[in-house]
Amino acid sequence: xxxxxxxxxxxxxALARWRQARRRGHMAVLAVTSLLLALSVWAVQGSVIPGxxxxxxxxxxxxxxxxxxxxxxxxxxxxxxxxxxxxxxxIAIIGTLLGAVMSLPxxxxxxxxxxxxxxxxxxxxRGLMTMSRSIHEIVWALIFxxxxxxxxxxxxxxxxxxxxxxxxKLLAEAIERIDMxxxxxxxxxxxxxxxxxxxxxxxxLLPIGLGTLIFEWDINVNRxxxxxxxxxxGLGLTFHNQLIASNYAGVTTVLLTILAIILVxxxxxxxxxxxxx
Amino acid sequence: MSSxxxxxxxxxxxxxxxxxxxxxxxxxxxxxxxxxxxxxxxxRFATLFDRLGTLLATRYxxxxxxxxxxxxxxxxxxxTIHMALLATLAGLLLAIPLAWLAAFNxxxxxxxxxxxxxxxxTGARAxxxxxxxIVFIMVLGFGVLPGVLALTLGCIxxxxxxxxxxxxxxxxxxxxxxxxxxxxxxxxxxxxVLPQVRTAFIGIGIYTWDVVxxxxxxxxxxxxxxxxxxLRRTADQLQSDRVAAIILLxxxxxxxxxxxxxxxxxxxxxxxxxxxxxx
Numbered sequence: 001x002x003x004x005x006x007x008x009x010x011x012x013x014a015l016a017r018w019r020q021a022r023r024r025g026h027m028a029v030l031a032v033t034s035l036l037l038a039l040s041v042w043a044v045q046g047s048v049i050p051g052x053x054x055x056x057x058x059x060x061x062x063x064x065x066x067x068x069x070x071x072x073x074x075x076x077x078x079x080x081x082x083x084x085x086x087x088x089x090x091i092a093i094i095g096t097l098l099g100a101v102m103s104l105p106x107x108x109x110x111x112x113x114x115x116x117x118x119x120x121x122x123x124x125x126r127g128l129m130t131m132s133r134s135i136h137e138i139v140w141a142l143i144f145x146x147x148x149x150x151x152x153x154x155x156x157x158x159x160x161x162x163x164x165x166x167x168x169k170l171l172a173e174a175i176e177r178i179d180m181x182x183x184x185x186x187x188x189x190x191x192x193x194x195x196x197x198x199x200x201x202x203x204x205l206l207p208i209g210l211g212t213l214i215f216e217w218d219i220n221v222n223r224x225x226x227x228x229x230x231x232x233x234g235l236g237l238t239f240h241n242q243l244i245a246s247n248y249a250g251v252t253t254v255l256l257t258i259l260a261i262i263l264v265x266x267x268x269x270x271x272x273x274x275x276x277x
Numbered sequence: 278m279s280s281x282x283x284x285x286x287x288x289x290x291x292x293x294x295x296x297x298x299x300x301x302x303x304x305x306x307x308x309x310x311x312x313x314x315x316x317x318x319x320x321r322f323a324t325l326f327d328r329l330g331t332l333l334a335t336r337y338x339x340x341x342x343x344x345x346x347x348x349x350x351x352x353x354x355x356x357t358i359h360m361a362l363l364a365t366l367a368g369l370l371l372a373i374p375l376a377w378l379a380a381f382n383x384x385x386x387x388x389x390x391x392x393x394x395x396x397x398x399t400g401a402r403a404x405x406x407x408x409x410x411i412v413f414i415m416v417l418g419f420g421v422l423p424g425v426l427a428l429t430l431g432c433i434x435x436x437x438x439x440x441x442x443x444x445x446x447x448x449x450x451x452x453x454x455x456x457x458x459x460x461x462x463x464x465x466x467x468x469x470v471l472p473q474v475r476t477a478f479i480g481i482g483i484y485t486w487d488v489v490x491x492x493x494x495x496x497x498x499x500x501x502x503x504x505x506x507x508l509r510r511t512a513d514q515l516q517s518d519r520v521a522a523i524i525l526l527x528x529x530x531x532x533x534x535x536x537x538x539x540x541x542x543x544x545x546x547x548x549x550x551x552x553x554x555x556x
Binding site: 036039040042043044046047048051052053056057063066067070087090091093094097130131133134135136138139142143146147148151152153156157222223225226229233239243248251255258259262263266 | 308311312314315316317318321325328329332355356358359360362363366399400402403404405407408411412415416417418419420421422423425491492494495498499502508512517520524527528531532535
Protein backbone atom coordinates (compact mmCIF):
# COMPACT_ATOMS: atom_id res chain seq x y z
CA UNK A 1 0.00 0.00 0.00
CA UNK A 2 1.49 3.36 -1.02
CA UNK A 3 1.63 6.28 1.34
CA UNK A 4 -0.78 8.31 -0.81
CA UNK A 5 -3.33 5.57 -0.55
CA UNK A 6 -2.93 5.21 3.17
CA UNK A 7 -3.06 8.94 3.85
CA UNK A 8 -4.90 10.91 1.20
CA UNK A 9 -4.07 14.16 2.93
CA UNK A 10 -0.40 14.01 1.93
CA UNK A 11 -1.13 14.29 -1.80
CA UNK A 12 -3.57 16.96 -3.07
CA UNK A 13 -4.42 15.13 -6.32
CA ALA A 14 -5.07 11.88 -4.50
CA LEU A 15 -7.10 13.72 -1.91
CA ALA A 16 -9.28 15.23 -4.63
CA ARG A 17 -9.77 11.81 -6.23
CA TRP A 18 -10.55 10.25 -2.87
CA ARG A 19 -13.12 12.95 -2.11
CA GLN A 20 -14.72 12.51 -5.51
CA ALA A 21 -14.98 8.75 -5.09
CA ARG A 22 -16.43 9.25 -1.66
CA ARG A 23 -18.99 11.70 -2.95
CA ARG A 24 -19.92 9.32 -5.77
CA GLY A 25 -20.36 6.54 -3.21
CA HIS A 26 -22.63 8.76 -1.12
CA MET A 27 -24.67 9.67 -4.19
CA ALA A 28 -25.11 5.99 -5.08
CA VAL A 29 -26.25 5.12 -1.56
CA LEU A 30 -28.65 8.07 -1.61
CA ALA A 31 -30.05 7.06 -5.00
CA VAL A 32 -30.59 3.43 -3.95
CA THR A 33 -32.14 4.46 -0.65
CA SER A 34 -34.59 6.86 -2.25
CA LEU A 35 -35.48 4.30 -4.90
CA LEU A 36 -36.22 1.66 -2.25
CA LEU A 37 -38.17 4.20 -0.23
CA ALA A 38 -40.27 5.13 -3.26
CA LEU A 39 -40.93 1.45 -3.99
CA SER A 40 -42.01 0.90 -0.38
CA VAL A 41 -44.41 3.83 -0.45
CA TRP A 42 -45.82 2.51 -3.73
CA ALA A 43 -46.27 -0.96 -2.24
CA VAL A 44 -47.87 0.31 0.98
CA GLN A 45 -50.29 2.58 -0.88
CA GLY A 46 -51.00 0.09 -3.63
CA SER A 47 -51.55 -3.04 -1.58
CA VAL A 48 -51.17 -2.88 2.19
CA ILE A 49 -53.61 -0.05 2.86
CA PRO A 50 -56.43 -1.22 0.55
CA GLY A 51 -55.70 -4.94 1.06
CA UNK A 52 -55.90 -5.22 4.84
CA UNK A 53 -59.00 -5.67 6.97
CA UNK A 54 -58.30 -2.73 9.28
CA UNK A 55 -61.75 -2.79 10.86
CA UNK A 56 -61.44 -6.46 11.86
CA UNK A 57 -58.01 -5.76 13.31
CA UNK A 58 -59.19 -2.98 15.60
CA UNK A 59 -56.90 -0.86 17.70
CA UNK A 60 -53.49 -1.48 19.19
CA UNK A 61 -54.95 -2.86 22.42
CA UNK A 62 -57.02 -5.43 20.55
CA UNK A 63 -53.96 -6.63 18.62
CA UNK A 64 -52.02 -7.01 21.85
CA UNK A 65 -54.81 -9.01 23.50
CA UNK A 66 -55.06 -11.01 20.27
CA UNK A 67 -51.44 -12.08 20.56
CA UNK A 68 -51.88 -12.51 24.29
CA UNK A 69 -54.40 -15.29 23.71
CA UNK A 70 -51.56 -17.49 22.45
CA UNK A 71 -49.99 -17.46 25.91
CA UNK A 72 -49.34 -19.46 27.94
CA UNK A 73 -48.88 -22.67 25.91
CA UNK A 74 -51.17 -25.57 26.71
CA UNK A 75 -49.04 -28.40 28.16
CA UNK A 76 -51.90 -30.90 28.30
CA UNK A 77 -51.63 -31.24 24.53
CA UNK A 78 -48.04 -32.53 24.65
CA UNK A 79 -48.73 -36.29 25.00
CA UNK A 80 -50.94 -36.27 21.91
CA UNK A 81 -48.21 -34.56 19.88
CA UNK A 82 -45.77 -37.46 20.01
CA UNK A 83 -47.25 -39.48 17.18
CA UNK A 84 -47.72 -36.63 14.69
CA UNK A 85 -44.20 -35.46 15.47
CA UNK A 86 -42.80 -38.90 14.64
CA UNK A 87 -44.86 -38.92 11.45
CA UNK A 88 -43.52 -35.52 10.41
CA UNK A 89 -39.92 -36.58 10.99
CA UNK A 90 -40.41 -39.85 9.10
CA ILE A 91 -42.13 -38.09 6.19
CA ALA A 92 -39.14 -35.75 6.01
CA ILE A 93 -36.65 -38.64 6.05
CA ILE A 94 -38.40 -40.76 3.42
CA GLY A 95 -39.15 -37.72 1.26
CA THR A 96 -35.50 -36.67 1.35
CA LEU A 97 -34.33 -40.19 0.49
CA LEU A 98 -36.74 -40.45 -2.43
CA GLY A 99 -35.67 -36.99 -3.56
CA ALA A 100 -32.04 -38.14 -3.46
CA VAL A 101 -32.82 -41.18 -5.61
CA MET A 102 -34.64 -38.97 -8.10
CA SER A 103 -31.82 -36.42 -8.05
CA LEU A 104 -29.15 -38.85 -9.28
CA PRO A 105 -30.30 -39.16 -12.92
CA UNK A 106 -31.22 -35.46 -13.05
CA UNK A 107 -27.76 -34.48 -11.78
CA UNK A 108 -25.97 -36.77 -14.28
CA UNK A 109 -28.08 -35.41 -17.15
CA UNK A 110 -27.57 -31.84 -15.99
CA UNK A 111 -23.79 -31.96 -15.45
CA UNK A 112 -22.29 -29.68 -18.11
CA UNK A 113 -19.19 -31.87 -18.58
CA UNK A 114 -21.06 -35.16 -19.07
CA UNK A 115 -24.31 -34.49 -20.97
CA UNK A 116 -24.92 -38.20 -21.62
CA UNK A 117 -28.03 -37.40 -23.67
CA UNK A 118 -26.61 -34.30 -25.32
CA UNK A 119 -28.13 -30.86 -25.23
CA UNK A 120 -31.82 -31.94 -25.01
CA UNK A 121 -31.16 -34.04 -21.92
CA UNK A 122 -29.14 -31.23 -20.37
CA UNK A 123 -31.88 -28.67 -20.96
CA UNK A 124 -34.52 -31.08 -19.68
CA UNK A 125 -32.56 -31.67 -16.48
CA ARG A 126 -31.96 -27.93 -15.94
CA GLY A 127 -35.64 -27.27 -16.58
CA LEU A 128 -36.62 -29.91 -14.04
CA MET A 129 -34.27 -28.36 -11.47
CA THR A 130 -35.87 -24.94 -11.93
CA MET A 131 -39.41 -26.34 -11.92
CA SER A 132 -38.73 -28.29 -8.74
CA ARG A 133 -37.45 -25.24 -6.91
CA SER A 134 -39.91 -22.69 -8.20
CA ILE A 135 -43.03 -24.71 -7.34
CA HIS A 136 -43.79 -24.35 -3.66
CA GLU A 137 -44.14 -27.48 -1.51
CA ILE A 138 -47.79 -26.64 -0.88
CA VAL A 139 -48.46 -26.73 -4.61
CA TRP A 140 -46.55 -30.00 -5.01
CA ALA A 141 -48.64 -31.44 -2.19
CA LEU A 142 -51.85 -30.27 -3.87
CA ILE A 143 -50.87 -32.00 -7.09
CA PHE A 144 -50.01 -35.26 -5.34
CA UNK A 145 -53.03 -35.21 -3.05
CA UNK A 146 -55.14 -35.12 -6.18
CA UNK A 147 -53.11 -38.02 -7.63
CA UNK A 148 -52.72 -40.43 -4.67
CA UNK A 149 -55.26 -39.12 -2.19
CA UNK A 150 -54.83 -37.72 1.31
CA UNK A 151 -52.10 -39.08 3.54
CA UNK A 152 -48.38 -39.30 4.15
CA UNK A 153 -47.66 -40.66 0.67
CA UNK A 154 -48.65 -37.38 -0.98
CA UNK A 155 -46.43 -35.52 1.49
CA UNK A 156 -43.47 -37.78 0.77
CA UNK A 157 -43.83 -37.32 -2.98
CA UNK A 158 -44.22 -33.55 -2.58
CA UNK A 159 -41.07 -33.27 -0.46
CA UNK A 160 -39.15 -35.49 -2.87
CA UNK A 161 -40.12 -33.35 -5.86
CA UNK A 162 -39.35 -30.16 -3.97
CA UNK A 163 -35.91 -31.49 -2.95
CA UNK A 164 -34.79 -32.62 -6.40
CA UNK A 165 -33.96 -29.09 -7.56
CA UNK A 166 -31.53 -28.15 -4.82
CA UNK A 167 -29.94 -31.59 -4.36
CA UNK A 168 -29.42 -32.30 -8.05
CA LYS A 169 -28.10 -28.80 -8.69
CA LEU A 170 -25.40 -29.17 -6.04
CA LEU A 171 -24.69 -32.73 -7.17
CA ALA A 172 -24.34 -31.62 -10.80
CA GLU A 173 -21.91 -28.90 -9.69
CA ALA A 174 -19.94 -31.54 -7.77
CA ILE A 175 -19.83 -33.77 -10.87
CA GLU A 176 -18.58 -30.80 -12.91
CA ARG A 177 -15.73 -30.32 -10.43
CA ILE A 178 -14.65 -33.99 -10.35
CA ASP A 179 -10.91 -34.58 -10.43
CA MET A 180 -10.40 -36.81 -13.49
CA UNK A 181 -6.87 -37.95 -12.58
CA UNK A 182 -7.93 -40.94 -10.44
CA UNK A 183 -10.29 -42.02 -13.20
CA UNK A 184 -7.54 -41.85 -15.79
CA UNK A 185 -5.12 -43.68 -13.52
CA UNK A 186 -7.60 -46.53 -13.14
CA UNK A 187 -8.28 -46.54 -16.86
CA UNK A 188 -4.55 -46.87 -17.49
CA UNK A 189 -4.53 -49.89 -15.20
CA UNK A 190 -7.29 -51.48 -17.27
CA UNK A 191 -10.09 -51.13 -14.76
CA UNK A 192 -13.67 -51.87 -15.75
CA UNK A 193 -16.01 -48.83 -16.08
CA UNK A 194 -18.11 -49.90 -13.12
CA UNK A 195 -15.01 -50.17 -10.92
CA UNK A 196 -13.94 -46.74 -12.08
CA UNK A 197 -17.26 -45.27 -10.97
CA UNK A 198 -17.13 -47.20 -7.72
CA UNK A 199 -13.57 -46.34 -6.69
CA UNK A 200 -12.68 -43.08 -8.47
CA UNK A 201 -15.94 -41.12 -8.80
CA UNK A 202 -18.24 -42.13 -5.95
CA UNK A 203 -15.67 -41.34 -3.22
CA UNK A 204 -15.37 -37.81 -4.62
CA LEU A 205 -19.12 -37.21 -4.69
CA LEU A 206 -20.17 -38.97 -1.51
CA PRO A 207 -19.22 -36.30 1.07
CA ILE A 208 -20.85 -33.48 -0.93
CA GLY A 209 -23.92 -35.58 -1.67
CA LEU A 210 -24.40 -36.67 1.92
CA GLY A 211 -23.79 -33.16 3.25
CA THR A 212 -26.41 -31.77 0.88
CA LEU A 213 -28.86 -34.49 1.86
CA ILE A 214 -28.50 -33.81 5.56
CA PHE A 215 -28.95 -30.10 4.92
CA GLU A 216 -32.04 -30.79 2.80
CA TRP A 217 -33.47 -33.13 5.45
CA ASP A 218 -33.21 -30.31 7.93
CA ILE A 219 -35.28 -28.05 5.67
CA ASN A 220 -37.69 -30.86 4.86
CA VAL A 221 -38.66 -31.28 8.51
CA ASN A 222 -39.73 -27.65 8.41
CA ARG A 223 -41.67 -28.22 5.18
CA UNK A 224 -43.22 -31.49 6.37
CA UNK A 225 -44.74 -29.61 9.29
CA UNK A 226 -46.67 -27.40 6.88
CA UNK A 227 -47.84 -30.11 4.47
CA UNK A 228 -50.35 -31.38 6.99
CA UNK A 229 -52.34 -28.24 6.28
CA UNK A 230 -53.24 -29.56 2.84
CA UNK A 231 -53.83 -33.12 3.97
CA UNK A 232 -50.47 -34.85 4.25
CA UNK A 233 -50.69 -35.75 7.96
CA GLY A 234 -48.20 -35.03 10.73
CA LEU A 235 -47.89 -31.94 12.91
CA GLY A 236 -49.49 -29.72 10.29
CA LEU A 237 -52.74 -31.62 10.75
CA THR A 238 -52.58 -31.16 14.53
CA PHE A 239 -51.91 -27.47 13.99
CA HIS A 240 -54.89 -27.31 11.69
CA ASN A 241 -57.13 -29.02 14.26
CA GLN A 242 -56.09 -26.63 17.03
CA LEU A 243 -56.71 -23.77 14.63
CA ILE A 244 -60.23 -24.91 13.77
CA ALA A 245 -61.00 -25.40 17.47
CA SER A 246 -59.68 -21.85 18.10
CA ASN A 247 -57.44 -23.32 20.80
CA TYR A 248 -54.80 -20.57 20.72
CA ALA A 249 -52.78 -22.07 23.58
CA GLY A 250 -52.70 -25.38 21.71
CA VAL A 251 -51.38 -23.61 18.61
CA THR A 252 -48.49 -22.26 20.68
CA THR A 253 -47.76 -25.76 21.97
CA VAL A 254 -47.60 -27.13 18.43
CA LEU A 255 -45.34 -24.25 17.33
CA LEU A 256 -42.98 -24.85 20.25
CA THR A 257 -42.89 -28.57 19.43
CA ILE A 258 -41.93 -27.82 15.82
CA LEU A 259 -39.28 -25.42 17.09
CA ALA A 260 -37.86 -28.10 19.41
CA ILE A 261 -37.74 -30.69 16.62
CA ILE A 262 -36.02 -28.26 14.26
CA LEU A 263 -33.45 -27.29 16.91
CA VAL A 264 -32.59 -30.93 17.63
CA UNK A 265 -32.52 -31.70 13.90
CA UNK A 266 -30.23 -28.75 13.24
CA UNK A 267 -27.86 -29.82 16.02
CA UNK A 268 -27.74 -33.35 14.58
CA UNK A 269 -27.25 -32.13 11.03
CA UNK A 270 -24.45 -29.73 11.99
CA UNK A 271 -22.65 -32.50 13.85
CA UNK A 272 -23.08 -35.01 11.02
CA UNK A 273 -21.90 -32.58 8.37
CA UNK A 274 -18.89 -31.55 10.44
CA UNK A 275 -17.92 -35.19 10.68
CA UNK A 276 -18.21 -35.57 6.91
CA UNK A 277 -15.99 -32.64 6.01
CA MET B 278 4.08 -64.80 7.91
CA SER B 279 2.69 -63.44 4.69
CA SER B 280 0.05 -66.18 4.53
CA UNK B 281 -1.26 -65.33 8.02
CA UNK B 282 -1.32 -61.68 6.94
CA UNK B 283 -3.38 -62.50 3.88
CA UNK B 284 -5.65 -64.60 6.03
CA UNK B 285 -6.16 -61.74 8.44
CA UNK B 286 -6.91 -59.29 5.65
CA UNK B 287 -9.38 -61.71 4.11
CA UNK B 288 -11.04 -62.32 7.45
CA UNK B 289 -11.30 -58.61 8.12
CA UNK B 290 -12.74 -58.00 4.71
CA UNK B 291 -15.31 -60.77 5.15
CA UNK B 292 -16.30 -59.40 8.54
CA UNK B 293 -16.67 -55.93 7.12
CA UNK B 294 -18.78 -57.07 4.19
CA UNK B 295 -20.96 -59.05 6.60
CA UNK B 296 -21.37 -55.93 8.72
CA UNK B 297 -22.26 -53.89 5.67
CA UNK B 298 -24.81 -56.51 4.62
CA UNK B 299 -26.43 -56.47 8.06
CA UNK B 300 -26.54 -52.67 8.02
CA UNK B 301 -28.25 -52.65 4.64
CA UNK B 302 -30.70 -55.28 5.87
CA UNK B 303 -31.52 -53.18 8.95
CA UNK B 304 -31.97 -50.07 6.78
CA UNK B 305 -34.28 -51.94 4.43
CA UNK B 306 -36.32 -53.32 7.32
CA UNK B 307 -36.53 -49.84 8.86
CA UNK B 308 -37.68 -48.37 5.58
CA UNK B 309 -40.33 -51.06 5.17
CA UNK B 310 -41.58 -50.59 8.73
CA UNK B 311 -41.69 -46.82 8.26
CA UNK B 312 -43.73 -47.11 5.09
CA UNK B 313 -46.10 -49.49 6.87
CA UNK B 314 -46.40 -47.09 9.78
CA UNK B 315 -47.10 -44.12 7.53
CA UNK B 316 -49.69 -46.18 5.67
CA UNK B 317 -47.93 -45.74 2.35
CA UNK B 318 -49.25 -48.27 -0.16
CA UNK B 319 -46.39 -49.01 -2.48
CA UNK B 320 -48.69 -50.64 -4.99
CA ARG B 321 -50.06 -47.16 -5.59
CA PHE B 322 -46.59 -46.13 -6.65
CA ALA B 323 -46.84 -48.38 -9.70
CA THR B 324 -49.98 -46.67 -10.92
CA LEU B 325 -48.79 -43.24 -9.82
CA PHE B 326 -47.21 -42.23 -13.11
CA ASP B 327 -50.16 -43.52 -15.03
CA ARG B 328 -52.60 -41.55 -12.93
CA LEU B 329 -50.42 -38.47 -12.81
CA GLY B 330 -50.08 -38.67 -16.59
CA THR B 331 -53.82 -38.85 -17.23
CA LEU B 332 -54.43 -36.22 -14.58
CA LEU B 333 -51.99 -33.82 -16.20
CA ALA B 334 -53.14 -34.62 -19.71
CA THR B 335 -56.88 -34.41 -19.17
CA ARG B 336 -57.44 -32.07 -16.24
CA TYR B 337 -54.43 -29.75 -16.04
CA UNK B 338 -54.02 -29.48 -19.79
CA UNK B 339 -54.71 -27.18 -21.55
CA UNK B 340 -53.93 -24.41 -19.01
CA UNK B 341 -56.56 -21.69 -18.85
CA UNK B 342 -54.35 -18.71 -19.70
CA UNK B 343 -57.37 -16.48 -20.16
CA UNK B 344 -57.98 -16.72 -16.40
CA UNK B 345 -54.59 -15.33 -15.41
CA UNK B 346 -55.00 -12.38 -17.78
CA UNK B 347 -58.05 -11.07 -15.94
CA UNK B 348 -57.49 -7.64 -14.36
CA UNK B 349 -58.41 -8.84 -10.88
CA UNK B 350 -55.90 -11.65 -11.07
CA UNK B 351 -53.20 -9.36 -12.42
CA UNK B 352 -53.94 -7.03 -9.53
CA UNK B 353 -53.18 -9.91 -7.17
CA UNK B 354 -49.87 -10.53 -8.96
CA UNK B 355 -48.94 -6.90 -8.37
CA UNK B 356 -50.00 -7.33 -4.75
CA THR B 357 -47.68 -10.34 -4.51
CA ILE B 358 -44.77 -8.28 -5.80
CA HIS B 359 -45.60 -5.46 -3.36
CA MET B 360 -45.70 -7.91 -0.46
CA ALA B 361 -42.39 -9.51 -1.40
CA LEU B 362 -40.81 -6.07 -1.80
CA LEU B 363 -41.95 -4.76 1.57
CA ALA B 364 -41.16 -7.99 3.39
CA THR B 365 -37.67 -8.22 1.92
CA LEU B 366 -36.85 -4.60 2.78
CA ALA B 367 -38.28 -4.74 6.28
CA GLY B 368 -36.80 -8.18 6.91
CA LEU B 369 -33.32 -7.18 5.78
CA LEU B 370 -33.44 -3.94 7.79
CA LEU B 371 -34.39 -5.91 10.91
CA ALA B 372 -32.06 -8.83 10.19
CA ILE B 373 -28.91 -6.68 10.11
CA PRO B 374 -29.12 -5.38 13.70
CA LEU B 375 -30.34 -8.77 14.88
CA ALA B 376 -27.37 -10.49 13.24
CA TRP B 377 -25.07 -7.92 14.81
CA LEU B 378 -26.55 -8.73 18.22
CA ALA B 379 -26.36 -12.47 17.58
CA ALA B 380 -22.79 -12.73 16.26
CA PHE B 381 -20.48 -14.00 19.00
CA ASN B 382 -17.50 -11.89 17.92
CA UNK B 383 -19.18 -8.51 17.47
CA UNK B 384 -22.26 -8.50 19.68
CA UNK B 385 -22.66 -5.30 21.69
CA UNK B 386 -24.63 -7.25 24.31
CA UNK B 387 -22.82 -10.58 24.55
CA UNK B 388 -25.05 -11.84 27.34
CA UNK B 389 -28.82 -11.76 27.19
CA UNK B 390 -28.99 -9.73 23.97
CA UNK B 391 -27.00 -12.27 22.01
CA UNK B 392 -29.08 -15.21 23.20
CA UNK B 393 -32.35 -13.37 22.59
CA UNK B 394 -31.34 -12.43 19.04
CA UNK B 395 -30.26 -16.02 18.35
CA UNK B 396 -33.53 -17.42 19.64
CA UNK B 397 -35.47 -14.90 17.55
CA UNK B 398 -33.63 -15.74 14.33
CA THR B 399 -33.85 -19.49 14.90
CA GLY B 400 -37.53 -19.28 15.82
CA ALA B 401 -38.32 -17.24 12.70
CA ARG B 402 -36.47 -19.87 10.66
CA ALA B 403 -37.85 -22.96 12.31
CA UNK B 404 -41.51 -22.17 11.74
CA UNK B 405 -42.62 -22.18 8.12
CA UNK B 406 -43.75 -18.75 6.84
CA UNK B 407 -47.07 -20.37 5.91
CA UNK B 408 -47.68 -21.16 9.59
CA UNK B 409 -46.62 -17.65 10.59
CA UNK B 410 -49.13 -16.34 8.05
CA ILE B 411 -51.92 -18.36 9.67
CA VAL B 412 -50.95 -17.18 13.16
CA PHE B 413 -51.00 -13.55 12.00
CA ILE B 414 -54.33 -14.08 10.24
CA MET B 415 -55.78 -15.41 13.50
CA VAL B 416 -54.98 -12.10 15.17
CA LEU B 417 -55.15 -9.52 12.38
CA GLY B 418 -57.76 -11.03 10.07
CA PHE B 419 -57.41 -11.82 6.38
CA GLY B 420 -55.43 -9.45 4.21
CA VAL B 421 -52.10 -8.21 2.99
CA LEU B 422 -50.63 -7.10 6.32
CA PRO B 423 -50.49 -10.58 7.93
CA GLY B 424 -48.84 -11.86 4.74
CA VAL B 425 -46.22 -9.12 4.81
CA LEU B 426 -45.51 -9.81 8.49
CA ALA B 427 -45.18 -13.57 7.90
CA LEU B 428 -42.85 -13.02 4.96
CA THR B 429 -40.84 -10.53 7.01
CA LEU B 430 -40.32 -13.15 9.70
CA GLY B 431 -39.32 -15.67 7.05
CA CYS B 432 -36.88 -13.16 5.61
CA ILE B 433 -35.36 -12.47 9.04
CA UNK B 434 -34.93 -16.19 9.63
CA UNK B 435 -33.32 -16.80 6.27
CA UNK B 436 -31.12 -13.74 5.87
CA UNK B 437 -30.39 -13.42 9.59
CA UNK B 438 -28.66 -16.77 9.75
CA UNK B 439 -26.51 -16.01 6.70
CA UNK B 440 -25.70 -12.53 8.07
CA UNK B 441 -24.60 -14.00 11.39
CA UNK B 442 -22.35 -16.51 9.64
CA UNK B 443 -20.87 -13.68 7.58
CA UNK B 444 -20.17 -11.46 10.59
CA UNK B 445 -18.70 -14.35 12.53
CA UNK B 446 -16.15 -15.02 9.81
CA UNK B 447 -14.73 -11.46 9.59
CA UNK B 448 -11.20 -10.46 10.46
CA UNK B 449 -11.33 -9.49 14.13
CA UNK B 450 -8.21 -7.29 14.06
CA UNK B 451 -9.90 -4.02 12.98
CA UNK B 452 -12.67 -4.59 15.51
CA UNK B 453 -10.21 -5.15 18.31
CA UNK B 454 -8.11 -2.19 17.25
CA UNK B 455 -11.14 0.07 17.33
CA UNK B 456 -12.23 -1.28 20.68
CA UNK B 457 -8.76 -0.76 22.08
CA UNK B 458 -8.85 2.84 20.82
CA UNK B 459 -12.06 3.35 22.80
CA UNK B 460 -14.65 3.29 20.02
CA UNK B 461 -18.25 2.69 21.04
CA UNK B 462 -20.20 -0.34 19.85
CA UNK B 463 -22.02 1.59 17.11
CA UNK B 464 -18.78 2.99 15.74
CA UNK B 465 -17.25 -0.48 15.83
CA UNK B 466 -20.18 -1.85 13.86
CA UNK B 467 -20.26 0.88 11.23
CA UNK B 468 -16.53 1.24 10.67
CA UNK B 469 -15.10 -2.10 11.79
CA VAL B 470 -17.71 -4.72 10.91
CA LEU B 471 -19.89 -3.29 8.13
CA PRO B 472 -17.13 -2.49 5.61
CA GLN B 473 -15.98 -6.11 5.78
CA VAL B 474 -19.39 -7.65 5.17
CA ARG B 475 -21.05 -5.02 2.98
CA THR B 476 -20.62 -6.82 -0.34
CA ALA B 477 -21.65 -10.17 1.08
CA PHE B 478 -24.70 -8.58 2.71
CA ILE B 479 -25.85 -7.09 -0.58
CA GLY B 480 -25.38 -10.47 -2.27
CA ILE B 481 -27.33 -12.23 0.47
CA GLY B 482 -30.00 -9.54 0.24
CA ILE B 483 -30.50 -10.16 -3.47
CA TYR B 484 -30.62 -13.91 -2.86
CA THR B 485 -33.16 -13.38 -0.07
CA TRP B 486 -35.39 -11.47 -2.47
CA ASP B 487 -35.63 -14.65 -4.58
CA VAL B 488 -36.60 -16.76 -1.60
CA VAL B 489 -39.13 -14.26 -0.25
CA UNK B 490 -40.71 -13.73 -3.65
CA UNK B 491 -41.10 -17.49 -4.09
CA UNK B 492 -42.89 -17.69 -0.74
CA UNK B 493 -44.98 -14.62 -1.52
CA UNK B 494 -46.55 -16.35 -4.52
CA UNK B 495 -48.23 -18.90 -2.24
CA UNK B 496 -48.42 -17.22 1.18
CA UNK B 497 -51.92 -16.05 0.30
CA UNK B 498 -53.07 -19.66 0.20
CA UNK B 499 -54.73 -19.26 3.59
CA UNK B 500 -55.83 -15.70 3.02
CA UNK B 501 -52.72 -13.59 3.53
CA UNK B 502 -52.93 -11.58 0.33
CA UNK B 503 -51.49 -11.98 -3.14
CA UNK B 504 -52.11 -14.56 -5.82
CA UNK B 505 -52.00 -17.56 -3.46
CA UNK B 506 -55.66 -17.06 -2.68
CA UNK B 507 -56.62 -17.69 -6.31
CA LEU B 508 -54.54 -20.85 -6.24
CA ARG B 509 -56.52 -22.03 -3.22
CA ARG B 510 -59.86 -21.14 -4.74
CA THR B 511 -59.23 -22.79 -8.10
CA ALA B 512 -57.73 -25.87 -6.43
CA ASP B 513 -60.69 -26.23 -4.08
CA GLN B 514 -63.12 -25.96 -6.98
CA LEU B 515 -61.09 -28.54 -8.94
CA GLN B 516 -60.53 -26.05 -11.77
CA SER B 517 -57.27 -27.78 -12.60
CA ASP B 518 -56.75 -25.97 -15.91
CA ARG B 519 -56.70 -22.70 -13.98
CA VAL B 520 -54.40 -24.19 -11.33
CA ALA B 521 -52.06 -25.22 -14.14
CA ALA B 522 -52.03 -21.71 -15.58
CA ILE B 523 -51.30 -20.20 -12.15
CA ILE B 524 -48.50 -22.69 -11.47
CA LEU B 525 -46.93 -21.95 -14.85
CA LEU B 526 -47.18 -18.22 -14.17
CA UNK B 527 -45.53 -18.66 -10.76
CA UNK B 528 -42.71 -20.67 -12.34
CA UNK B 529 -42.24 -18.01 -15.03
CA UNK B 530 -42.21 -15.17 -12.49
CA UNK B 531 -39.72 -17.02 -10.29
CA UNK B 532 -37.45 -17.67 -13.27
CA UNK B 533 -37.58 -14.01 -14.33
CA UNK B 534 -36.80 -12.88 -10.79
CA UNK B 535 -33.94 -15.39 -10.55
CA UNK B 536 -32.45 -14.25 -13.84
CA UNK B 537 -32.55 -10.61 -12.72
CA UNK B 538 -31.02 -11.35 -9.35
CA UNK B 539 -28.39 -13.59 -10.95
CA UNK B 540 -27.36 -10.69 -13.20
CA UNK B 541 -27.36 -8.31 -10.24
CA UNK B 542 -25.12 -10.66 -8.27
CA UNK B 543 -22.71 -11.17 -11.17
CA UNK B 544 -22.53 -7.41 -11.68
CA UNK B 545 -21.79 -7.00 -7.98
CA UNK B 546 -19.08 -9.63 -8.19
CA UNK B 547 -17.60 -7.92 -11.23
CA UNK B 548 -17.56 -4.50 -9.56
CA UNK B 549 -16.15 -5.57 -6.25
CA UNK B 550 -14.04 -8.52 -7.37
CA UNK B 551 -15.41 -10.50 -4.42
CA UNK B 552 -17.19 -13.79 -4.43
CA UNK B 553 -20.65 -12.71 -3.34
CA UNK B 554 -22.18 -15.98 -2.27
CA UNK B 555 -20.59 -19.34 -1.73
CA UNK B 556 -23.76 -21.24 -2.37
